[in-house]
Amino acid sequence: MGEIICQTCDSTIEHFEDEKVTKLYADKCPNCSNHNVEQK
Template sequence: MGTIVCQSCNSVIDHFEDEKVSILYSNCCECCDQDIMNEE
């Protein structure tokens, strides 16, 4: 079982099937939207 975690707010985005336990980091939609608005 794997988990995808937001690297900005540390919330769990999703779970995925994997042979071993792992954690992947990404950005959730809310954090991505905030980053885009801050750049403008």
């Protein structure tokens, strides 16, 4: 089982099938992207 994790807020964005436990870090999840757009 693998997880894609947001670097900004550390929340799990998505799970994917993998032979071993894997954590991949994405730059920003949709929630973080939306917050940054609203604050500008």
